[in-house]
Amino acid sequence: MSKTLIKRFITGCVSFGPFHLTSGETLERVTLHYESVGPASAPVILVCHALTGNHYTVGTEDNPGWWDGLIGTNKYIDTDKFQVITFNVLGGCDGSTGPTSLNPNTSENYRADFPAITIRDMVHATHQALQELQIRKLAAVIGGSLGGMQVLEWGLLYPAVTDKLIILAATPVFSDYGIAFNHIASSAIKADRNWNDGFYEAEFDLKGLEIARMIGMVTYRSSDLFSSRFNREKANDDYRVSTYLDYQGEKLMRRFDPNSYLTLLNAMNSHDVGLNRGGWRQAVKNYQCPLLTISFDNDLIYEPKQIKELSEHVPDSFYYHVQTDFGHDGFLTQFERWGHVVKEFLE
Ligand SMILES: CC(=O)SCCNC(=O)CCNC(=O)[C@H](O)C(C)(C)COP(=O)(O)OP(=O)(O)OC[C@H]1O[C@@H](n2cnc3c(N)ncnc32)[C@H](O)[C@@H]1OP(=O)(O)O
Ligand SMILES: N[C@@H](CCO)C(=O)O
Numbered sequence: 001m002s003k004t005l006i007k008r009f010i011t012g013c014v015s016f017g018p019f020h021l022t023s024g025e026t027l028e029r030v031t032l033h034y035e036s037v038g039p040a041s042a043p044v045i046l047v048c049h050a051l052t053g054n055h056y057t058v059g060t061e062d063n064p065g066w067w068d069g070l071i072g073t074n075k076y077i078d079t080d081k082f083q084v085i086t087f088n089v090l091g092g093c094d095g096s097t098g099p100t101s102l103n104p105n106t107s108e109n110y111r112a113d114f115p116a117i118t119i120r121d122m123v124h125a126t127h128q129a130l131q132e133l134q135i136r137k138l139a140a141v142i143g144g145s146l147g148g149m150q151v152l153e154w155g156l157l158y159p160a161v162t163d164k165l166i167i168l169a170a171t172p173v174f175s176d177y178g179i180a181f182n183h184i185a186s187s188a189i190k191a192d193r194n195w196n197d198g199f200y201e202a203e204f205d206l207k208g209l210e211i212a213r214m215i216g217m218v219t220y221r222s223s224d225l226f227s228s229r230f231n232r233e234k235a236n237d238d239y240r241v242s243t244y245l246d247y248q249g250e251k252l253m254r255r256f257d258p259n260s261y262l263t264l265l266n267a268m269n270s271h272d273v274g275l276n277r278g279g280w281r282q283a284v285k286n287y288q289c290p291l292l293t294i295s296f297d298n299d300l301i302y303e304p305k306q307i308k309e310l311s312e313h314v315p316d317s318f319y320y321h322v323q324t325d326f327g328h329d330g331f332l333t334q335f336e337r338w339g340h341v342v343k344e345f346l347e
Pocket of ligand 2: 050051052053144145146220329332
């Protein structure tokens with residue numbers, strides 16, 4: 001285990017194995033990278049990140065993390081009162097075991113040979129990592145989107161470990177509409193002429209991943225947001241909304257591994273808390289701790305009505321709906337609209 005200590009901000013990694021996957025395959029060794037912020041003696045909150053997120057949730061002054069607006073000293077989740085820990089997810093590409101890792105059987109990177117993983121695998125791996133860090137109890141688990149799927153599984157796989165569950169922009173079952181957009185995204189990646197079944201040459205820029213991100217970005221935002229931002233304006237001959245999508249596509253292509261993207265899309269597609277538990281409506285009756293669900297207006301994939309229905313089936317739950325033009329990405333922004341709900345739920 002390696003650690004860098006900067007005040008109370010720690011980044012490190014933890015390794016364990018062998019680790020058995022739902023598919024029946026085994027990873028001989030798993031490493032998960034993490035960020036931990038807050039007093040070591042304080043109650044621990046586990047954050048689960050979304051599709052292209054990572055463990056840099058709070059980050060540093062120079063490099064703020066993706067939930068820096070929500071979590072920190074005197075923020076909605078106060079890191080003077082809680083120790084907040086995030087792991088880069090199993091299958092991810094920011095240091096944790098995934099397609100960019102070395103396959104011990106071949107001594108080459110897994111790439112497209114990385115085995116299929118599920119949301120439950122992610123949760124089991126994170127639980128194992130917490131055990132290695134001697135963290136046996138969680139004051140709460142919180143996450144949005146892919147992270148929210150993990151929170152939903154946490155409450156059923158490890159009910160004794162966590163005191164509260166906070167699910168943002170996530171449904172108990174991933175919808176057919178969501179699978180449809182993921183199919184278009186993965187088809188774009190696989191149609192890239194340089195893709196080579198996932199064993200592409202490193203010097204190629206994969207346009208397929210850029211297009212996949214553009215598709216994703218359209219589903220993460222809303223028509224109203226685009227209209228108010230871009231208003232059909234052009235820069236040179238291009239619509240500004242088009243250059244925006246080009247920019248976002250290229251930005252992701254530079255920072256994310258396409259095999260990892262496919263691995264995580266497939267894990268999302270497999271998400272169903274009701275699988276082997278009698279269906280989701282039956283399964284969610286078994287949550288043993290309080291659960292907060294938050295939905296966002298204009299969220300195309302994780303529809304507010306299903307999140308509300310989820311809440312209605314859970315014995316001890318509270319539902320909050322956020323009015324926003326952001327749509328799904330509302331869980332990454334406008335914290336003043338919903339951060340107070342998280343704060344009150346934790347008190
Ligand atoms: C939980 C997770 O895991 S999320 C995944 C990881 N995500 C992150 O780490 C956060 C990434 N950031 C974001 O997703 C967003 O910035 C949010 C949600 C935090 C805020 O969104 P917004 O304020 O709407 O920013 P938006 O996503 O529109 O992007 C702004 C960028 O687009 C660029 N841009 C805006 N309009 C245009 C245009 N017409 N043409 C080209 N580029 C444009 C801006 O210059 C800016 O560039 P920068 O990112 O290099 O600074
Ligand atoms: N903006 C988020 C959306 C997926 O929930 C991401 O890129 O991970």
